[in-house]
Amino acid sequence: MIVLGSTGSIGVNSLEIAKLFNIEIEALCAGYNIELLNKQIRIHNPKIVVIADKNDKGKIIKEFNGRLYFGIEGVLECLAISSSSLVINAFVGTFGLLPTIESMRQNKILALANKESLVIGGAFLDTSRIIPIDSEHFSIAYLLNNQLIQERKKFKKLYITASGGAFRDTPLNEICGKKAIHALKHPNWKMGQKITIDSATMMNKLFEILEAYWLFNSKNLDAYIERNSHIHALVEFWDGSVVAHFAKANMQFPIAYAMAKALKLSEDELSSFSNHSFVDSIDLLNVNYKLESIDTNRYKVWGFKELMLDNPKLGVVLNAANEVAVKAFLQDIIPFGQIYNIVSSALDRFCDVKPSSIEEVLLINDEVESFVRGLIV
Template sequence: MLDRRIVILGSTGSIGTQTLDVIERLNTAGCKFEVVGLSAGRNIDLLIKQIEHFLPLVVSVAEEEDAKSLHGRFDDLTVLSGSDGLEKLACYPDVDLVVNALVGAVGLAPTLAALSSGRTLALANKESMVIGGELVTRILREKEGTILPIDSEHNAILQSLHAGKHEEIERIIITASGGPFLNTPIDKLEDVSAAEALHHPNWSMGARITIDSATMVNKAFEVIEAHYLFDVPYEKIEPVIHPQSVIHSLVEYVDGSIIAELAASDMRIPIQYSLVYPERVATNLPRLSLEEVSNLSFEVLDMVRYPAFATVVAAGVRGGTATAAVNAADEVLVKRFLRGEIGFTKIAEGLQQIFDSWEGRADVENEDLSLARILDIDGWAREQAAKLNL
């Protein structure tokens, strides 16, 4: 029987709520998963429901005011707040597994804290690897720690990697659905609305990642994430458009064999694999019917349709704080698009401009990479992206 004590950072979000659903299923299937800690940003009503249901020992919230009101409501609960609270929760004692389901750069410090204190990390927060890949892998090596990726593509790669040795990998192939605008005429892209961009054909996800899937920034982030998670050079990681999202990614070996993972498009499947790794448990999650799928297709990723992909991968290859700059800029530009301030195609234009300005800064050569330095560039890029005249 699997027996694990678990902390979930970002329990009120899309991945966080699905993780709690999986935990209930696992416990129904005879496992013993104990929820020790939860964290929310501002959705305190949902956090209260989660506290009442899962009875954690400790929670963390973004605002101190919310922490005070929770403290008054639940006598025996330890309530933390702010980024300091997230870091404390990430290395809370007597915990087997920390799930990082936060969105954005705020996820990096807790990732570093969890790994530094020897916790196994189930990682959905891709920004941790995108902006902090070098730091995260350094700590991972020092502490001989483990990251179990929740992102469906990396979870599929992890599963496919069991079929061969690291030196036998020829290439990693990351699938991309193409998002809602795969077949939209390119000259119409500047006029698409936020509502259209938020309508992902296959997955139901948080707002930012849905827009990032439409621009293909998300796929570029996944390339960077795969580079660090699996220690594979960029030239061996390739995207391919696969509109059905049935194959979640593939690994090709030197003998020409390609190993893929296929499953229903339901994030609870990779979430569960990361919670029970290396076991498998039957929990009645949706199944894939090959007869219903009937047809799998693949296309080359069109760089004219998705210009942001090349910009973000170039930032990954450049290394240092380049990825912190493009990630922060993307967060701001996506918000500006959702508010109707800029058109859809301006997200890619803005990203290229911020990457160019980052290259133009004298202080980025030979910089000493640290969390403080990453957050400094993050702040700079946010300011720049907010005032770009697009």
């Protein structure tokens, strides 16, 4: 197995499950957290390691005697020469798109957590070959009974859920001026900085709506706020019945199913691990479950949902503008409210883009980033 983004939370959880399933780790690809990467090298003894910066070469432990590569070129080379059948793509950002494409080109099984691959390149990917490990999309697949080798049920509408992020109870008149130190205080859990900000704006859920569009071939999509983060998805079927997937917010759960599918484990074999950490029941007593609509006065970017579903190829514009804006926000260059204004300006400027290839997607991405940087300066 190859783990792209091994030092992030999904990468760390993937390695824990791999150890449980006795899966050999052929390659670890990480960024700048060399200290954690070295610990992973000692435990998993990979044949290949990829790091972001060649200048960090000397920081890799001397015990590692495999192949060492650098940057995106190194990641692509790693995928090309490896013999592993399974790739976990847990990279954050547009950086994850080309590894997704290369994994598919090499006919590897792809367990995908990199949102941007689908948000900006969904039109050019064979989504039938993707195993989603975002909890929301995994939950939809689980409810549709296609998490292993079962026929998908016909549905009428799909729903995903959101925690509401750091400002879900903040007075509306205070939100626009908030700084990064406030937005990074997620009410339910600790995540990476980028995804925590995207949770506060509701951009993360907008990305997941686009992912669901490509994965499940439907525009009948919506989202609710569920404050406990116990209900991850709901499916409304053709007969009017609705089912919900309740589970603890534990990323090991979808990761375990993805690996089980790649290993062709049966449900009985998977259930043999029932005493391990990813199997953690919810105590349903004394918990208040309530679904709340997403208020566009509080979460302005949610107002782009219908535009995105009608023009899903605009995902490249949405993502590129947001990446630059969030980076500026995290550096305290702009206040929170400017993220929406910047993304809105980019969507107005590039409203007619319809990329016809991955090459065009990447060119548009660069144009949008340049445009947004001009707005911020």
